[in-house]
Amino acid sequence: MTATSAAVEAVWRIESGRLVAALARITEDFVAAEDLAQDALEIALKQWPRDGIPDHPASWLMATAKHVAADQYRRQVNLNRKLAIIARQQSTTGSAESDPMADVDENLDVAVQDDLLRLIFTACHPILSIDSQVALTLRTLGGLQTKEIARAFLTSEATIGQRISRAKRTLTGMGLRFELPPAEDLPARLNAVLGVVYLVFNEGYSATSGDHWTRPALCQDALRLGRMLAALQPEQPEAHGLLALMELQASRLAARTGTAGEPVLLADQDHRRWDQLLIRRGLASLHRAEELGGGPYTVQAAIAACHATAKSVEDTDWRRVAALYTVLAHIAPSPVVHLNRAVAVGMAEGPERGLQLADQLQDEPSLAGYPQLPAVRATFLQQLGHLEQARAEFERAAARTDNAGERRLYLEQAQSIGQV
Amino acid sequence: MRYLILLKATSTPTSPPSPELMAAIAALGEDAKSAGVLLDTQGLHPSSAGSRVRLAQGQLTAADGPFTESKELISYALYDVRSKEDAVEWTNRFLKLHRDLWPGWEGEADVLKVFGPEDFAPPANEGGTA
Numbered sequence: 248m249t250a251t252s253a254a255v256e257a258v259w260r261i262e263s264g265r266l267v268a269a270l271a272r273i274t275e276d277f278v279a280a281e282d283l284a285q286d287a288l289e290i291a292l293k294q295w296p297r298d299g300i301p302d303h304p305a306s307w308l309m310a311t312a313k314h315v316a317a318d319q320y321r322r323q324v325n326l327n328r329k330l331a332i333i334a335r336q337q338s339t340t341g342s343a344e345s346d347p348m349a350d351v352d353e354n355l356d357v358a359v360q361d362d363l364l365r366l367i368f369t370a371c372h373p374i375l376s377i378d379s380q381v382a383l384t385l386r387t388l389g390g391l392q393t394k395e396i397a398r399a400f401l402t403s404e405a406t407i408g409q410r411i412s413r414a415k416r417t418l419t420g421m422g423l424r425f426e427l428p429p430a431e432d433l434p435a436r437l438n439a440v441l442g443v444v445y446l447v448f449n450e451g452y453s454a455t456s457g458d459h460w461t462r463p464a465l466c467q468d469a470l471r472l473g474r475m476l477a478a479l480q481p482e483q484p485e486a487h488g489l490l491a492l493m494e495l496q497a498s499r500l501a502a503r504t505g506t507a508g509e510p511v512l513l514a515d516q517d518h519r520r521w522d523q524l525l526i527r528r529g530l531a532s533l534h535r536a537e538e539l540g541g542g543p544y545t546v547q548a549a550i551a552a553c554h555a556t557a558k559s560v561e562d563t564d565w566r567r568v569a570a571l572y573t574v575l576a577h578i579a580p581s582p583v584v585h586l587n588r589a590v591a592v593g594m595a596e597g598p599e600r601g602l603q604l605a606d607q608l609q610d611e612p613s614l615a616g617y618p619q620l621p622a623v624r625a626t627f628l629q630q631l632g633h634l635e636q637a638r639a640e641f642e643r644a645a646a647r648t649d650n651a652g653e654r655r656l657y658l659e660q661a662q663s664i665g666q667v
Numbered sequence: 668m669r670y671l672i673l674l675k676a677t678s679t680p681t682s683p684p685s686p687e688l689m690a691a692i693a694a695l696g697e698d699a700k701s702a703g704v705l706l707d708t709q710g711l712h713p714s715s716a717g718s719r720v721r722l723a724q725g726q727l728t729a730a731d732g733p734f735t736e737s738k739e740l741i742s743y744a745l746y747d748v749r750s751k752e753d754a755v756e757w758t759n760r761f762l763k764l765h766r767d768l769w770p771g772w773e774g775e776a777d778v779l780k781v782f783g784p785e786d787f788a789p790p791a792n793e794g795g796t797a
Contacts, residue, residue: 251752253750253752254752254756256750256752257748257749257750257752257753257755258756260748261702261756261757300759302763391749463783463784463785464749464785467668467747467749468749470703470747471702471703471704471747473703474701474702474703475701478700478701478703479701500784501784501787504787506787520787524706524707524745528706
């Protein structure tokens, strides 16, 4: 039975992570493992469409990667022998080297979980740039090829290729061992991994530009990685917290874009289009995260859950949302969190109080170009009857955004005030 | 994207499925769950435990199973994967277990795409960043 390259790629997506992880355990070298895995994939892409997908593709890929390794090793030995001839003229000592690939472990399932964890901690090593961490994670754990990552990030294959080779050079240069971070570093390193996965999610979630089809796909890639992480680190509250947050946010993917591609605000979304399966999954993960003690992602997921379970904006438990933002402002403070808190407090206690909190952020340098600040102020000003000021603020918000859909939305809001 | 996989048996041996098959199916399910792709799966009772409600020529009828004229549905699975080929590959693995561990069993699985956000996405180049 012949196979399409799409079918080969599908097998690859399933096997890539475990294959690279197992090879890295054997070679104790992430970069060598990744290279060998990619070589095996290239051979598969040539052979399988012709001969069909083997019955046990995982074993086939592993055997092929080991074959490539042995081959390279022998060539290196040959090169070494030539060098050795020169060396022998100066010294008579020399030892026959054995093939380290001869007795490698055949069993892919041995300690797979640990290998996968080592893999993700290496791909998300803080010494690498964030862009490289993202590319390396999607390539090794997600099993995406360079061209697929490039398509998802609306960039060129060459750019992604460079990020990956730069990352590999860095990893080789620092001589990193393929191991788990020491226990004392684990929370911080796990946090970095979660950050990479959430970045992938947000790249898909917040963008409304370019090829729309690939954007939800990127959210779903991040979701699968998040599910994988929660399975690998079931005792870590924030692995479940991030997963809950992503499942809950993804439940609104279909509802948050209108038929012409325009963004639809939470308040205007058709709740019937929210994905109830993802909401249920998100709530279950949130429950698990809270049982384990939570953290910033868990609190954000709890906020998302308030929205997901409310029948309407009016029905939302804004006091709880505001309280959760107050918690978040303490454990993970940021100007955006304070702004969101202002919105929630405004909804719970009235626009005057909301505006007061938003006004306190007016001089915040990191919000200087942030369209949501004037947009939030505009909403509260409008509710308080300061229509002229509200219109000016919506226009300011429109001027600050690069996103055409968002700009149109703010301008419409400004215009609707004029019609009052 | 999501795929619903419906497994039907066309020929079932008289011997019951072996514990090895059940263990292998469970292990494959765990694999797919850990990979973040398997959202839900359950086995189904024979149609003799179910009922079929029909609308024809304006008449509603309900008839208890078994549905003799159609193949028996065995199970369903809901996958969240990157492409149709991924769903097909997971299904291949499931059927291979039956081939290897339950000789004589024959069946077929329909791999059906579920509507998702990508189906409601507007055409590219509209509403995008200027």
